[in-house]
Amino acid sequence: xxxxxxxxMEACAxxxxxxxxxxxxxxxxxxxxxxxxxxxxxxAAIRGINLSIETIAFGTLRQYLLDPVLDRGSDIIMLCPxxxxxxxxxxxxxxxxxxEKSESTVEIEKVxxxxxxxxxxxxFYLNSPLQPATGxxxxxxxxxxxxxxxxxEIGAEIISGDxxxxxxxxxxxxxxxxxxxxxxxxxxxxxxxxxxxxAKKIIVTDLDNTFWSGILGEDGIDGxxxxxEGNGYLHxxxxxxLKRLKSSGVLIAIASKNNxxxxxxALSMRNFAxxxxxxxxxxxxxxxxxxxISELSKSLNLGMEHFVFIDDNPLELAEVGEALPxxxxxxxxxxxxxxxxxxxxxxxxxxxxxVTDEDLTRTDMYRKMATSASIISGAGHSIGDYxxxxxxxxxxxxxxxxxxxxxxxxxxxxxxxxxxxIRWTDNEVAECLAQGGMLYTAELSDINGNHxxxxxxxxxxxxxxxxxxxxxxxxxxxAEFAFLGxxxxxxxxxxxxxxxxxxRNEPVQLFLNELFPLENTERYDLGSNELQELLRIEGSFFxxxxxxxx
Amino acid sequence: xQEINVEKLRNILRTVFEIxxxxxxxxxxxxxxxxWDSIAKITIVVAIESEFNVSIxxxxxxxxxxxxxxxxxxxxxxx
Numbered sequence: 102x103x104x105x106x107x108x109x110m111e112a113c114a115x116x117x118x119x120x121x122x123x124x125x126x127x128x129x130x131x132x133x134x135x136x137x138x139x140x141x142x143x144x145a146a147i148r149g150i151n152l153s154i155e156t157i158a159f160g161t162l163r164q165y166l167l168d169p170v171l172d173r174g175s176d177i178i179m180l181c182p183x184x185x186x187x188x189x190x191x192x193x194x195x196x197x198x199x200x201e202k203s204e205s206t207v208e209i210e211k212v213x214x215x216x217x218x219x220x221x222x223x224x225f226y227l228n229s230p231l232q233p234a235t236g237x238x239x240x241x242x243x244x245x246x247x248x249x250x251x252x253x254e255i256g257a258e259i260i261s262g263d264x265x266x267x268x269x270x271x272x273x274x275x276x277x278x279x280x281x282x283x284x285x286x287x288x289x290x291x292x293x294x295x296x297x298x299x300a301k302k303i304i305v306t307d308l309d310n311t312f313w314s315g316i317l318g319e320d321g322i323d324g325x326x327x328x329x330e331g332n333g334y335l336h337x338x339x340x341x342x343l344k345r346l347k348s349s350g351v352l353i354a355i356a357s358k359n360n361x362x363x364x365x366x367a368l369s370m371r372n373f374a375x376x377x378x379x380x381x382x383x384x385x386x387x388x389x390x391x392x393x394i395s396e397l398s399k400s401l402n403l404g405m406e407h408f409v410f411i412d413d414n415p416l417e418l419a420e421v422g423e424a425l426p427x428x429x430x431x432x433x434x435x436x437x438x439x440x441x442x443x444x445x446x447x448x449x450x451x452x453x454x455x456v457t458d459e460d461l462t463r464t465d466m467y468r469k470m471a472t473s474a475s476i477i478s479g480a481g482h483s484i485g486d487y488x489x490x491x492x493x494x495x496x497x498x499x500x501x502x503x504x505x506x507x508x509x510x511x512x513x514x515x516x517x518x519x520x521x522x523i524r525w526t527d528n529e530v531a532e533c534l535a536q537g538g539m540l541y542t543a544e545l546s547d548i549n550g551n552h553x554x555x556x557x558x559x560x561x562x563x564x565x566x567x568x569x570x571x572x573x574x575x576x577x578x579x580a581e582f583a584f585l586g587x588x589x590x591x592x593x594x595x596x597x598x599x600x601x602x603x604x605r606n607e608p609v610q611l612f613l614n615e616l617f618p619l620e621n622t623e624r625y626d627l628g629s630n631e632l633q634e635l636l637r638i639e640g641s642f643f644x645x646x647x648x649x650x651x
Numbered sequence: 652x653q654e655i656n657v658e659k660l661r662n663i664l665r666t667v668f669e670i671x672x673x674x675x676x677x678x679x680x681x682x683x684x685x686x687w688d689s690i691a692k693i694t695i696v697v698a699i700e701s702e703f704n705v706s707i708x709x710x711x712x713x714x715x716x717x718x719x720x721x722x723x724x725x726x727x728x729x730x
């Protein structure tokens with residue numbers, strides 16, 4: 102779901118594409134609003150709608166409201182303070198005499214009664230500043246609040262006064278400034294087009310760098326941060342928001358690539374805003390998240406249209422979005438500055454209602470309905486097309502001579518993608534290399550930047566892989582497959598992998614299951630043909646560069 | 652004015668007047684273009700405010716008369 106409002110050029114570019122559905126609406130206002138059209142049409146376009154907009158002549162709103170025969174059910178009305186009290190209109194200048202409280206209140210009530218009879222599709226009120234048409238600032242404030250209260254009474258969605266542009270209004274009759282048209286169109290679109298969408302009922306949240314800062318499998322339980330200070334604030338606010346939503350009847354579930362026991366331990370031992378029992382279900386495995394969420398949908402008997410999935414990893418969102426197109430996916434913000442639009446969006450997807458007794462017990466009720474988690478077999482959805490858009494580059498380096506600090510560090514700190522969990526000191530690596538072993542690394546970069554050296558492979562003089570590790574930052578990119586294939590470019594024509602299961606290295610098991618689906622052993626041999634095939638298929642997602650002496 | 656912003660201004664005029672990409676718009680002005688009417692002027696203002704995140708004051712509307720005058724106005728704002 103798009104968070105950023107459209108700018109003018111992007112909106113116009115989008116309008117060149119034809120959309121599958123046509124819709125005509127009428128937007129009425131006392132001012133001019135054709136300036137809003139490209140932005141609102143762009144919002145409609147991303148919802149698959151070719152929108153045509155009809156408006157009324159400038160300054161004819163009152164006549165329109167008083168016409169008894171019009172059907173306004175599909176109309177949108179945008180109101181300003183001067184639509185309630187005529188003397189507040191900036192364009193007509195200050196009234197001859199100061200506005201009085203009693204007369205103004207009567208005028209507001211008349212307008213409210215007319216609007217209540219009209220039954221609009223959607224009502225918006227721009228809470229703009231008022232021109233000083235009263236005898237005192239205090240009365241001006243009172244009138245501002247009275248009009249705002251009237252707008253709420255008729256069910257209007259309030260548009261912040263920040264959107265008001267006095268220059269624009271005086272020059273062209275449009276009360277919305279140019280830099281706020283995109284945001285205003287977004288507000289209108291969400292209220293008008295999304296109101297009939299299926300209500301969302303469940304949030305499925307990722308854990309690492311989403312629910313908490315840190316990676317459970319790498320940093321351990323004590324390394325996770327979600328306190329109201331420093332790096333933890335973003336996640337603390339997120340957790341308290343989830344807690345509040347849960348209290349109002351929204352179901353909260355987890356879909357995480359972690360060991361289940363580790364997740365249970367973290368939730369029990371750490372003082373997070375949500376405890377284990379606050380979640381209707383916890384799915385923690387190394388299966389694709391689309392499969393985890395599919396299983397959730399079946400066990401809770403909830404359609405995908407009710408799901409919102411939140412993750413900090415665009416690759417996970419792409420995989421889930423491709424496999425489950427009905428689900429709404431949201432990228433968890435990386436910076437505190439992005440938290441406000443993110444929370445606004447969640448508030449839009451889960452509007453607050455009056456909390457009932459049923460809401461309070463909904464989580465418990467659904468948890469009882471849910472069946473136990475079952476191991477889902479499957480590869481999830483292919484994200485090859487998305488991977489190609491990343492323009493990934495892999496630089497393979499021979500670290501057998503010279504600098505190898507990062508490689509040794511990777512071998513010793515990586516837990517999840519680590520074929521055997523064996524740690525190597527620098528001296529032990531040096532001894533292995535002295536006996537004819539080789540040490541290779543891969544540096545990964547893409548359109549988002551350089552991820553650094555994220556793969557390391559130590560191989561002995563008999564082509565047995567002694568250590569093969571990959572940073573969890575680059576999961577889901579097929580880099581662990583491509584790197585093996587790239588070894589053929591440096592002269593290796595076969596390798597042997599000795600796998601040792603550890604508490605944390607389930608991702609390796611999945612990697613080996615994919616390479617050798619019919620085998621379940623501890624020793625895996627890859628010959629020249631297999632390595633070449635890996636290079637051909639998995640290497641196609643990368644621009645592979647061999648650097649240094651091979 | 653930074654070249655990237657000059658090109659952004661050119662693209663705004665190309666979009667408002669539906670001119671093909673890469674066509675020269677540096678010569679465009681209100682006096683010699685019948686398409687540059689009051690609606691177009693307002694649309695140009697909207698586009699500039701949206702793309703450059705600025706607010707055009709009422710008295711500056713009189714400067715929205717040519718590519719050059721708009722460019723000068725934006726230059727004075729530091730673009």
